[in-house]
Amino acid sequence: MALIPPRTLKGFRDYLPEAMIPREQLIATAQRVYRSYGFSPIDTPALEYLEILTGKGSDETDRQLYKFQDHGGRDVGLRFDLTVPLARFAAQHIQKLGTPFKRYHIATVWRGENTQRGRYREFMQCDFDTIGTKSVTADIETGLVIHDLLRAIGFSKFTIRINNRMVLNGLLDKLGLADKSTELLRSLDKLAKIGRDKVAAEMIAASGATAAQADEVLKLSELAGSNADILQQLGPLVAGSETGEEGVGRLGEVLAGIAAAGIDDARLLLDVSIARGLDYYTGVIFETFLDDLPTIGSVCSGGRYDNLAGLFTKQELPGIGASLGLDRLLAAMEELDMLAKVRTTAPVFMPYFDRERLGDYLALAAQIRGADIGVEVFPEPKKLGQQLKYADSRGFSVAVIAGGNEFAARTVQLKNLHSGDSEEVSLAEGSAVLVARIRSILSIV
């Protein structure tokens, strides 16, 4: 019989333990940070009615959408982000939930786009959103969560770029380019990548702006100096536009609020050129770059939107949220060598080499687990040397070694696998002493 070649689809991946362990750690960290601000978990179906997903229907999302007919002939699609499902979810349940509603959602999404480093067709998003409030407090809190997230994950060198769409929109209003804002923002977003001249050329070609208008828009994004300096210069540029003035005002409040919470000002960069591709953002925008690996792109982005669920309900639901790009972040951490090469999830290894004593091993392991310390008992009574080699390659921290001699004497040998030191621990009084010794070794290594 011909074998079926084992393979995975383009952009879809298997996760081996060494990839999955840091992945789960990252998810746990995100959950912890989100919960520390009072966000609650939700989940929604992977599959939605196609009309739910295509509601906003730009050609781009349409192209990337995985869609098909289910067995009942319904047109369905796999979710390509967590924001659209949130919109539907909110429209359906907000009466019961009440506002403001703060939720986080960590789940897989699918996009049929071309793959690249850190970009896949199946990937995980870690969104958090606060809906039902326009308060600048929520804007500030979003910045704080992003900061805490990156710190908790282990980054110390990163920059959160912050902007407000209202500033740009205000200026575009003044210039009479309001209806071209999506195209112009998209061009502006490329400033760092392709340079001023090309952006200006693209604005003229794609948006029908005049050279003078393009120049005005670009001037806005070339302001230099500290955040406070930039803020000050922005004022006159948008003067006369109500939207623009409000945007500048809110930016100032967000910066002040984040500073008040004690965050180092250097971590925040007021950058009027960042725009985000998504055109549903209407207020503050965040993008987060790793200083050591800026080319991988933003690892945590988000912003404020006026009316999340406008397609699904007449109730106006303003909100703000951001999304941690888990897979991109893991790719970055891999590249920066930040991932420990741990292949075990239990810290304690127990070799099984006295064939007659399986019951004793299992009993002892159960007692250690009872103290909430993970133990792996080797499944075969192989040579001790081989078992230790296995323990070494998997990255165990300590080994509890016992054979006929030890069991007879009511002791075990406790070995620190990092230093190689070992000590004899008595079991005469039960396992409490052993557990305490294991804890003390684990707390050091």
Added chain:
RNA sequence: GUGGCUGUAGCUCAGUUGGUUAGAGCAUCGGAUUGUGAUUCCGAAAGUCGGGGGUUCGAGUCCCCUCAGCCACCCCA
């Protein structure tokens, strides 16, 4: 979706202008007098040369298609 580069053991790669049974290092597994991770030594296993088709007496080497990875565009996490 468009364009470019790449594809030989688990990993990193050799493989001469097409020429017999495709190699190395590392990793894996076993052994070197019965209970301690290293080094060393011995041995073993492991490849339909990504897959399919074509040219040829003969293809890992040349051509076409396809699949996958990377890069750029597009878009974005």
